[in-house]
Amino acid sequence: MRTKKLVPLAILLVVLVVAVVLLKRPPTPTKLADEVGFERILPESLTADAIQGIDLYQGDQKDGTVQLRRQGDAWVAASYHNAPVKADKVSKLLDGVSGLEGEVRADKPEVLDAFKLQDSQALHVLLYTDKPDQPEAHLLAGKSSGRAGFVRSAEKNRVYSVDLNLRSEAGLYGDETDKVPEAKPWLNLQLHDVPKDQVTAIELQSPDRRLQLALKKPPEPEKSAEEKAEDKPDPPADAPEAKPEWELVEPKVSYSLKQGVVEGLVTTLRALRGDDVVAPDKTAEYGLDSPPYRAVLTVQEEGQDEPRQVAVAVGKTVSEEDEKRYVRLEQENSPVYLLPKWSFNQVFPTLGTILMLDILSLESDDIVRVSWEQEGQSLALERQTVAAASTPEGAGEEKPAESEAKAESGEEKPAEPEANQEANQEVWRWVQAPDVGVDADKLKTLLDSVERLSADDWFAEAPAEAGLDQPVLLLSVTLRNGATHRVSFGQTRGKDEDRYVGLQGKEGIFVVAKTSYTSIADALKPLRPEAPAPAAAPAPETMSKPEMAAPKPEMSSTAPAVIPSPEGTTMARPKQSAAPDAQAVIKMPMETQPTPLSVPQPPTPEGGSTEDTPATQATDTPPTTPAKDEEKQ
Structure with missing residues (x-):
């Protein structure tokens, strides 16, 4: 009896518990669009695959409209020579606009200016489907920031904030309304793509x-006879090929x-x-x-x-x-x-x-002779072995006295006599003028320019305008092993003024850069030898009577010399220069083998000279003094 009374109470308790649970369960969440004002802007039927064309223009400037059209599986810029368009860029835009949703921000025409969404301010985006002349949708894009922007439909004043920056997708950045979209950012400028x-x-x-x-x-490497005899296995398949x-x-x-x-x-x-x-x-x-x-x-x-x-x-x-x-x-x-x-x-x-077009690839220490012909002049430098004692003073060798002094003071141990190379050394000298000094720094500049000479181009046959039959510079370099490299520099080529070059013993013709030629030519100019200035002529011997001595000729005077005649009258004739001007650069005829220079020699210690000095050659005969005329009479 008691059990029957408890059953209804239990059922009532269960019902009460279920009711409490149902009442305390949270309500079904509403859609985000219903909760915060997000709305779908374009119809669901306007999918990415359905869109067949896109027009882009800024404000009222419809003449500059960028027209993108689908052609089969590809897109082209119909307004720009039907050039192919980047497929990934178009796909990104289509995916963004086809499902575009936005948060409502305003719905009054008087606020459109604040969002840059007036018709004359905004970027216009027109989307076409199966009707090429009638857009399915017309969007206006206004102010933007980062990846977000404000848009509205052309038929409405409702302003949305969307997570899509249509202006940057169109190649426009910032909020300036005078910029117009261009087709070039959409173009696929790659001609082809071959793996x-x-x-x-x-x-x-x-x-x-x-x-x-x-x-x-x-x-494939072949096995040797020993490997075949030993029957060695092939290399593993994963070995690098x-x-x-x-x-x-x-x-x-x-x-x-x-x-x-x-x-x-x-x-x-x-x-x-x-x-x-x-x-x-x-x-x-x-x-x-x-x-x-x-x-x-x-x-x-x-x-x-x-x-x-x-x-x-x-x-x-x-x-x-x-x-x-x-x-x-x-x-x-x-x-x-x-x-x-x-x-x-x-x-x-x-x-x-x-190609590795090396005309010359030498080591400067291997070069023993350099000669060249340029502008009608032939010059040559040669490395010669001379005794250390005969080296001109100041050539960089240590004097014996200095060496002995260092040895006595303990700074340097006295050198023991060894090979003959201790007593000899190599110096560079002019073949035409051995006594004329060679500037070591200028010579090094030349050798540095010559030892590494590379070409920019090569041709199998020399064109007529190469000018190698009459080169502007003929350079010869001789090595210790006796090999001689002869390089001919011809005329310039093209507006870059590169220069044709021929190498004796090599087929074809080279073209070197302008800088390569000028570095050699500029190194040759200051290196040319200068003849030493002639020494002053010794004073002529005087007669026993000092007052009757002949006057000493003046170097720079051009006044006529007065010569007494046998009759006692005088006559004037032009006085020649006592010493001719020394040439700054010794010029020689163009020859295959350079000829020795004629360099004036200094006077001997006794006052004489190995050659007639200019002073002795100034007049044909010495002037006759009146005293000698009286003695003759």
Whole structure:
């Protein structure tokens, strides 16, 4: 009986507990849009795949509208020569606007100016679907900050704050209303994108030459007879393989190829980029119908038996001031791009860029003779071995007296007689004038310029304008082993004033940079020898009567000398200069072997001279004095 009374009470308790639980459970959360005012701005039917076109313009400037249109699976800038557009940039914009939601900030027309959302202030974004002339949606983008901005629909005054900066997506930064969107930030300026590991050969054609580069895999190492006899196993499969290398197939030259430079060339060419796009219907004007430059890539795709070729045509320069060039792919409907100068130089390099073109690679200590012919003058310097005692004073050797003094004071131990080289040393002397000093610093500058001479370019045949039949400078360098390198410098080439160079015994002709030639020419000028000034002529012997001695001729006087005649009358004749002016630079005729210079010798200690001094050659006969005339009578 008691149990029956407890059952209803238990049921009532359970009902009360359930009711309490239901009452205390938190309510179902409302949508974020309903709670804080977020709303969907565009209809759900306007998806990214449904959008077929986008128009962008600033304020009232509809003439500068950027028009982007979908063509199949790609997008193009219809307002800019149908140039291809960056697919990732368009996709980012479509994903952002198709599901755009925003927080309501205002809904009155009088506040639109504060948000830069007046029609004349805002960026206009028009979205098209299947009707190319009728936009499905029209948004206005105003003030922005970072990744956020304010937008509204063109038909409404409702202002939203959104997490999408439409102005920066369009290439506009800041809130200035006078800036207009451009098509260039949307353009895909990459001509093509070929995987680097698929490029097996390159051919470069230019007006000067044709280059062929091929990627060669190293041959597999063969086992020696001993390894085969011992039946040694092959190397493991995970062992590193030898890396393939590029080789120059044409032209055939003996110079080494710079692998790193060629790798950079391939990297640039396989993903070549332009700087801008121009109208594609003026190929003849651009020089692209018969392009002066062509680059052809041989591409071996994985899984394909035969390789394919990708050809790039490069035409004229835009102008003399703008050195960009017109470029396009040799395929149908290819856009025409502008190729920057640096990209052109990297794709069509000089041979000195990809080859080790060393004209001279010497060590200055190995050079024993340097001679040159320039401007009708022939000069030569030679390294000679001389006895230490006969070295001119001040040439850098230590004097014996000084050495003995140091030995006595303990500063230096006396040198023991050893090899003959202790008594001899090498000095540089002029072949034409051994007694004329050689400036050691100026000589070092010359040797530093000569020992490392590299070329920027190389040609198989010398053009007529090279001028190597009459070189402006002929330089010969002789080494200790007897080898002589003869380098001829010809005329300049191009507006950079580089210079043609020929090397005896080497095929072809080189082109060196202007700075390389001027460094050598500038080193030669101050090195040229100067003849020593002649010593003053000794006074002529006087007669027994001092008052009757002949007057000493003056060096700088040009007054006529008075000579008495036998009849007692006098006659005047011009006095010659007692000493001719010494030439600053001794000039010699152009000869293959330099001829010795004629250098005036200093007078002997007794007052005489090995040659007639200018003073003795000043007059044909000594002047006759009146005293001698009287004695004769």
